[in-house]
Amino acid sequence: xxxxxxxxxxxxxxxxxxxxxxxxxxxxxxxxxxxxxxxxxxxxxxxxxxxxxxxxxxxxxxxxxxxxxxxxxxxxxxxxxxxxxxxxxxxxxxxxxxxxxxxxxxxxxxxxxxxxxxxxxxxxxxxxxxxxxxxxxxxxxxxxxxxxxxxxxxxxxxxxxxxxxxxxxxxxxxxxxxxxxxxxxxxxxxxxxxxxxxxxxxxxxxxxxxxxxxxxxxxxxxxxxxxxxxxxxxxxxxxxxxxxxxxxxxxxxxxxxxxxxxxxxxxxxxxxxxxxxxxxxxxxxxxxxxxxxxxxxxxxxxxxxxxxxxxxxxxxxxxxxxxxxxxxxxxxxxxxxxxxxxxxxxxxxxxxxxxxxxxxxxxxxxxxxxxxxxxxxxxxxxxxxxxxxxxxxxxxxxxxxxxxxxxxxxxxxxxxxxxxxx
Amino acid sequence: xxxxxxxxxxxxxxxxxxxxxxxxxxxxxxxxxxxxxxxxxxxxxxxxxxxxxxxxxxxxxxxxxxxxxxxxxxxxxxxxxxxxxxxxxxxxxxxxxxxxxxxxxxxxxxxxxxxxxxxxxxxxxxxxxxxxxxxxxxxxxxxxxxxxxxxxxxxxxxxxxxxxxxxxxxxxxxxxxxxxxxxxxxxxxxxxxxxxxxxxxxxxxxxxxxxxxxxxxxxxxxxxxxxxxxxxxxxxxxxxxxxxxxxxxxxxxxxxxxxxxxxxxxxxxxxxxxxxxxxxxxxxxxxxxxxxxxxxxxxxxxxxxxxxxxxxxxxxxxxxxxxxxxxxxxxxxxxxxxxxxxxxxxxxxxxxxxxxxxxxxxxxxxxxxxxxxxxxxx
Numbered sequence: 001x002x003x004x005x006x007x008x009x010x011x012x013x014x015x016x017x018x019x020x021x022x023x024x025x026x027x028x029x030x031x032x033x034x035x036x037x038x039x040x041x042x043x044x045x046x047x048x049x050x051x052x053x054x055x056x057x058x059x060x061x062x063x064x065x066x067x068x069x070x071x072x073x074x075x076x077x078x079x080x081x082x083x084x085x086x087x088x089x090x091x092x093x094x095x096x097x098x099x100x101x102x103x104x105x106x107x108x109x110x111x112x113x114x115x116x117x118x119x120x121x122x123x124x125x126x127x128x129x130x131x132x133x134x135x136x137x138x139x140x141x142x143x144x145x146x147x148x149x150x151x152x153x154x155x156x157x158x159x160x161x162x163x164x165x166x167x168x169x170x171x172x173x174x175x176x177x178x179x180x181x182x183x184x185x186x187x188x189x190x191x192x193x194x195x196x197x198x199x200x201x202x203x204x205x206x207x208x209x210x211x212x213x214x215x216x217x218x219x220x221x222x223x224x225x226x227x228x229x230x231x232x233x234x235x236x237x238x239x240x241x242x243x244x245x246x247x248x249x250x251x252x253x254x255x256x257x258x259x260x261x262x263x264x265x266x267x268x269x270x271x272x273x274x275x276x277x278x279x280x281x282x283x284x285x286x287x288x289x290x291x292x293x294x295x296x297x298x299x300x301x302x303x304x305x306x307x308x309x310x311x312x313x314x315x316x317x318x319x320x321x322x323x324x325x326x327x328x329x330x331x332x333x334x335x336x337x338x339x340x341x342x343x344x345x346x347x348x349x350x351x352x353x354x355x356x357x358x359x360x361x362x363x364x365x366x367x368x369x370x371x372x373x374x375x376x377x378x379x380x381x382x383x384x385x386x387x388x389x390x391x392x393x394x395x396x397x398x399x400x401x402x403x404x405x406x407x408x409x410x411x412x413x414x415x416x417x418x419x420x421x422x
Numbered sequence: 423x424x425x426x427x428x429x430x431x432x433x434x435x436x437x438x439x440x441x442x443x444x445x446x447x448x449x450x451x452x453x454x455x456x457x458x459x460x461x462x463x464x465x466x467x468x469x470x471x472x473x474x475x476x477x478x479x480x481x482x483x484x485x486x487x488x489x490x491x492x493x494x495x496x497x498x499x500x501x502x503x504x505x506x507x508x509x510x511x512x513x514x515x516x517x518x519x520x521x522x523x524x525x526x527x528x529x530x531x532x533x534x535x536x537x538x539x540x541x542x543x544x545x546x547x548x549x550x551x552x553x554x555x556x557x558x559x560x561x562x563x564x565x566x567x568x569x570x571x572x573x574x575x576x577x578x579x580x581x582x583x584x585x586x587x588x589x590x591x592x593x594x595x596x597x598x599x600x601x602x603x604x605x606x607x608x609x610x611x612x613x614x615x616x617x618x619x620x621x622x623x624x625x626x627x628x629x630x631x632x633x634x635x636x637x638x639x640x641x642x643x644x645x646x647x648x649x650x651x652x653x654x655x656x657x658x659x660x661x662x663x664x665x666x667x668x669x670x671x672x673x674x675x676x677x678x679x680x681x682x683x684x685x686x687x688x689x690x691x692x693x694x695x696x697x698x699x700x701x702x703x704x705x706x707x708x709x710x711x712x713x714x715x716x717x718x719x720x721x722x723x724x725x726x727x728x729x730x731x732x733x734x735x736x737x738x739x740x741x742x743x744x745x746x747x748x749x750x751x752x753x754x755x756x757x758x759x760x761x762x763x764x765x766x767x768x769x770x771x772x773x774x775x776x777x778x779x780x781x782x783x784x785x786x787x788x789x790x791x792x793x794x795x796x797x798x799x800x
Contacts, residue, residue: 206459206503252453257505293453322458322503338454338468345457345465 009419012187017045019393020193022408028076036079042145051226054274055304068146092388103178105152110173116165133230188419196394208324213239225278248350251292255358265358266398359398431480443725444516450508456500487609492789497644525598535777548769613796656706663699707736731779
């Protein structure tokens with residue numbers, strides 16, 4: 001057990017995605033001390049896995065890099081990766097928090113030279129690419145990972161392979177004796193930015209995900225289109241690596257559906273519009289069809305919708321896809337839908353079908369040991385009787401990156417106020 | 423200029439359909455999941471998405487002349503996949519319930535059949551009628567000796583009543599079907615007048631539909647609710663067996679002069695058919711009732727019209743079986759009262775046929791024939 005010296009009036013941020021980074025930085029840059037806890041081996045969360053943001057279509061690295069630089073420069077932020085909050089007690093202004101940190105088996109000496117990876121042979125599922133490819137058991141989570149440090153997967157610890165990695169390291173950066181540790185800290189307020197995960201599309205039994213290889217989800221599409229993804233940014237379909245000339249997007253795949261997620265996931269319409277541009281940019285003669293109930297491009301996003309609509313190779317058909325089958329010979333998925341404007345049933349074949357799956361709050365099944373009020377779906381709701389603990393970003397509601405950043409900035413102020421109220 | 427159409431919403435209709443168990447249809451947001459998951463829905467202008475918005479808009483004329491409402495066999499695939507809990511299956515059932523009332527004449531009977539408070543009155547009518555007829559002919563007592571039902575209710579009393587009622591019911595059905603057919607012809611899925619001889623019409627459109635009905639092939643296409651297939655099949659064939667038996671006995675007594683043919687010997691093929699029919703009816707009803715009780719409330723809800731119909735059929739089967747069993751056990755004090763109850767219930771079923779859910783077999787058959795005739799089917 002390790003006691004960390006922390007200043008008075010410090011703030012705990014749970015979750016190192018874009019919301020957590022923002023809250024931590026905004027608070028730290030006003031002079032408050034912040035402890036940031038992240039479950040994964042790197043900061044950046046879901047945003048790090050995107051190819052581009054909507055609607056500016058710039059890569060997430062630009063926003064994340066600036067934030068990582070701010071963290072590096074700021075002595076007020078202490079961050080823990082591979083860490084989860086174990087327990088919280090106390091009240092506003094005075095919380096005792098235990099943080100459990102899992103061993104990385106790699107220390108700060110790591111220069112990310114990659115020698116350990118070269119000697120490692122065991123492969124594990126690549127979480128960063130949502131399991132679409134494999135990575136070595138000695139790995140850098142992704143090229144721009146922050147912290148820029150390798151990780152040794154627990155799978156090889158205690159084997160000769162781990163020793164080989166140790167021997168290969170010229171910088172004395174591998175520590176196979178590393179143990180998980182509990183760190184106790186005192187904080188004045190807590191911000192929960194535990195984020196989201198994509199809805200499990202295999203639960204939508206009529207849309208064929210998990211049954212047909214060429215039915216993928218929108219988050220997988222981000223990885224396919226991303227230069228650091230499993231196909232190096234070339235959008236190729238999973239079954240045979242064929243270039244995709246005809247892509248169908250299925251909106252509301254699970255969202256706005258009482259059998260799955262009764263709420264609108266808010267980002268999927270824009271995500272599909274954005275992903276339509278990925279396909280159109282890569283393959284000049286490609287065709288994209290978006291099947292929808294309503295396109296929810298609210299506020300200024302309407303302009304982006306109009307822009308994508310003006311591409312004559314992108315068509316929009318009003319009607320929800322309710323059945324997906326597969327041509328067994330070509331493995332082309334076939335969607336079935338009623339075009340509600342013409343009242344005709346359509347069977348459309350495509351190279352690739354992308355399900356616009358929605359946002360599920362991580363708190364829906366992964367309860368964080370903090371006293372926070374959640375709704376029936378696991379989204380945090382503001383509760384005036386529970387001052388001192390706040391939520392931001394997708395822990396609160398489905399929200400895009402820009403909105404999450406604004407929300408997280410507001411949460412920083414709330415957290416600061418709580419540390420002063422004592 | 424585009425065609426303009428005046429839409430006439432009928433708010434009263436919206437409320438009525440809601441009252442018949444379609445109270446969830448307003449939740450529909452027109453995503454059309456239902457039209458796709460339905461295995462019976464045609465490619466062109468599929469149902470039930472369009473019916474859902476017509477119901478919300480109160481477009482009564484369209485719905486009442488829409489054969490699609492009857493192509494549905496209520497497997498509830500649509501309600502299972504509906505993202506809004508709008509239960510299209512229940513909405514179409516409610517529209518069908520409304521149709522019985524709409525097409526049957528005289529109209530007041532339709533209204534009476536649709537409301538629970540008139541049930542005692544509807545049952546009281548045959549009870550009083552039979553008691554009165556038995557009273558004036560001096561048969562209001564339990565006869566002595568071997569149990570023979572015509573000693574209690576002579577054919578001369580019961581048969582004229584049923585023959586008269588059957589004729590009236592037949593007229594009512596013919597009137598209803600004519601209006602229904604004409605409505606469909608001028609409705610949302612119109613059909614042009616074709617020069618088709620009656621024989622060709624029957625060959626091309628009636629016989630294939632009847633074959634489908636006898637095979638229950640549409641029921642088999644319904645995925646979500648397979649148990650209904652067997653239940654309905656048993657009731658269907660139970661009824662047919664009993665109708666055949668009734669027909670043969672009627673012929674025997676009135677056309678072959680076999681006045682003493684009843685009661686039939688238990689080994690008589692006609693009697694065997696009757697017994698099989700009764701048992702099929704009983705088991706079928708038991709299955710239907712158990713399926714309906716087990717049905718998840720959020721997927722499908724049974725209404726008064728569903729319950730009153732299935733329970734009546736169930737009671738007919740039970741009272742018929744009890745009548746026979748007590749007769750064979752020679753318990754006159756029970757056999758005759760059971761027989762009386764059975765007669766009253768059979769009267770209820772037959773006399774009120776055009777106004778109750780029982781009429782579904784007529785309208786559905788007609789709609790299926792129309793769908794075939796107008797090229798509506800897939």
